[in-house]
Amino acid sequence: MEVSFYTSKREYLEKKSEFQQAIDKVLENGIQTLGKEVKDLEMSVEEFSGAKHAIGVASGTDALVIASDILGFKNGKEVITSPFTFLASTSCIAKHGGKPVFVDIDEETFNIDTTKIEERITKNTVGILPIHLFCQMANMDDIMKYAKEHNLYVLEDAAEAFGMKWKGNGESYRTAGTIGDMGIYSFFPTKTLGGYGDGGMVTTNSDELAELTKIFRVHGAKEKYHYDYIGYNSRLDTMQAAILLVKMKYINKAIEKRETISNWYRDRLKDIEYIKLPKVKGDQKPVYYVFNLLCEKRDELNKYLKGNGIGTNIYYPMPLHLQKCFSYLGYKEGDFPIAERTCKEILALPIYPEITEEEVDYVCKKIKDFYKK
Structure with a gap:
C-alpha cells in the first residue's frame, strides 16, 4: 500500500466543481490584484477567528517579515523565540537586523518553554515571538503576562495553528493569532487551511497596526504612488483567495x-x-x-x-x-x-x-x- 504524506488530489476531486467555479469566476471577472475574493476571504477569516482585522499577503513568511518590521523587531533589538521551528519564524527578525534570543522548548509539547522566557528579558528586549506548533498553542497566559509586565510586543506565529483556541485565565476561548499584538497565518498547501500555492495573512485587533499592514503590503503607499514607508510587494493572490474561500466552507x-x-x-x-x-x-x-x-x-x-x-x-x-x-x-x-x-x-x-x-x-x-x- 502507498500512503502519501499529503495529497491535494482527493480534496480536489471531491470538490472539483466548486473549485472550478471559483477559478472560472475570477477569470470571467478579469484578473486583478487584491480582488473581491481577497476581501471576502479577509472577512471570512475575521469572522472565523474573531480578529478585528485580517489582511491578506503573499505568504506566511511575508506576513512574519512585515509584522516584524511594523513592531520594531529590528536594528539590534532583541526578540525572544524558540530554536525549534521553521526558518521563517526567526529569519523575519534577522532580516531587519534584530537579534533572535532563543529559549529551549517544553519536551512534551514542542512549544517554547515559557518558564524560561523571563530570565532572557533584558533592557534591549522588544518582543516575544511564540510559535504554535503542530497541534497546540504555546502557553499564552505566561507570554501575555511577561509582555504586559515588561512592555513587550507579542507576534504570534500561527502559521500552523489555524483554528486552534486558547482559554486564558477567566476568559473565553480565543483563536490563535488573535491574542498578541499581531498574528500570522500561512496558507501553504499542506496547512489546515491551505491553498494551491503560497498565501498568508496578518491578523490584529489594532486599527493602527492593520492600517500599517495594508500600507506595507503595497510598497508602503497609503495612496497610489505616494510612499510613506519602504514597504513590500506582498498581496494575497486573488485566485488563491477564491480557492481558500471554497475550503473555508468546510x-x-x-x-x-x-x-x-x-x-x-x-x-x-x-x-x-x-x-x-x-x-x-x-x-x-x-x-x-x-x-x-x-x-x-x-x-x-x-x-x-x-x-x-x-x-x-x-x-x-x-x-x-x-x-x-x-x-x-x-x-x-x-x-x-x-x-x-x-x-x-x-x-x-x-x-x-x-x-x-x-x-x-x-x-x-x-x-x-x-x-x-
Missing part, C-alpha cells in the same frame, strides 16, 4: 476529521514502548495539523516506513541555533538540549482529512512491525 469539518485521525493514531500506537506521543497542555482546543511522535531509532524507522510506501517528514532535523545562517549569534551545541534531542527523535506521520482509516491502520502496523524486529 474548515470546521476538516478540523474535526483531523482530530478523528489523531485519535486513530493515538489508539493504535499508545502501547508501543519505543515511541512517545505529545501531550496537549493548558486549557485549549488543539488542531492536528501535523501528527508527530518521538521514537527510538528514528532514522531507521523513517527509512523502513518509506521503504514500505509510507510518506513521512521530519519537523525539524536541526534546531535554528545550530544552523549556519545563525552562527553569528554565538550559540553552540548543548545550549538548548531539549530542542537538540527532539530534532533527533521526532517523526511526522501522514494526516489530512481525506486519509482513510485503512491507511492509518497500515501505517501503525508497519511501525509495530519495525519494533518487533
Whole structure:
C-alpha cells in the first residue's frame, strides 16, 4: 500500500466543481490584484477567528517579515523565540537586523518553554515571538503576562495553528493569532487551511497596526504612488483567495476529521514502548495539523516506513541555533538540549482529512512491525 504524506488530489476531486467555479469566476471577472475574493476571504477569516482585522499577503513568511518590521523587531533589538521551528519564524527578525534570543522548548509539547522566557528579558528586549506548533498553542497566559509586565510586543506565529483556541485565565476561548499584538497565518498547501500555492495573512485587533499592514503590503503607499514607508510587494493572490474561500466552507469539518485521525493514531500506537506521543497542555482546543511522535531509532524507522510506501517528514532535523545562517549569534551545541534531542527523535506521520482509516491502520502496523524486529 502507498500512503502519501499529503495529497491535494482527493480534496480536489471531491470538490472539483466548486473549485472550478471559483477559478472560472475570477477569470470571467478579469484578473486583478487584491480582488473581491481577497476581501471576502479577509472577512471570512475575521469572522472565523474573531480578529478585528485580517489582511491578506503573499505568504506566511511575508506576513512574519512585515509584522516584524511594523513592531520594531529590528536594528539590534532583541526578540525572544524558540530554536525549534521553521526558518521563517526567526529569519523575519534577522532580516531587519534584530537579534533572535532563543529559549529551549517544553519536551512534551514542542512549544517554547515559557518558564524560561523571563530570565532572557533584558533592557534591549522588544518582543516575544511564540510559535504554535503542530497541534497546540504555546502557553499564552505566561507570554501575555511577561509582555504586559515588561512592555513587550507579542507576534504570534500561527502559521500552523489555524483554528486552534486558547482559554486564558477567566476568559473565553480565543483563536490563535488573535491574542498578541499581531498574528500570522500561512496558507501553504499542506496547512489546515491551505491553498494551491503560497498565501498568508496578518491578523490584529489594532486599527493602527492593520492600517500599517495594508500600507506595507503595497510598497508602503497609503495612496497610489505616494510612499510613506519602504514597504513590500506582498498581496494575497486573488485566485488563491477564491480557492481558500471554497475550503473555508468546510474548515470546521476538516478540523474535526483531523482530530478523528489523531485519535486513530493515538489508539493504535499508545502501547508501543519505543515511541512517545505529545501531550496537549493548558486549557485549549488543539488542531492536528501535523501528527508527530518521538521514537527510538528514528532514522531507521523513517527509512523502513518509506521503504514500505509510507510518506513521512521530519519537523525539524536541526534546531535554528545550530544552523549556519545563525552562527553569528554565538550559540553552540548543548545550549538548548531539549530542542537538540527532539530534532533527533521526532517523526511526522501522514494526516489530512481525506486519509482513510485503512491507511492509518497500515501505517501503525508497519511501525509495530519495525519494533518487533
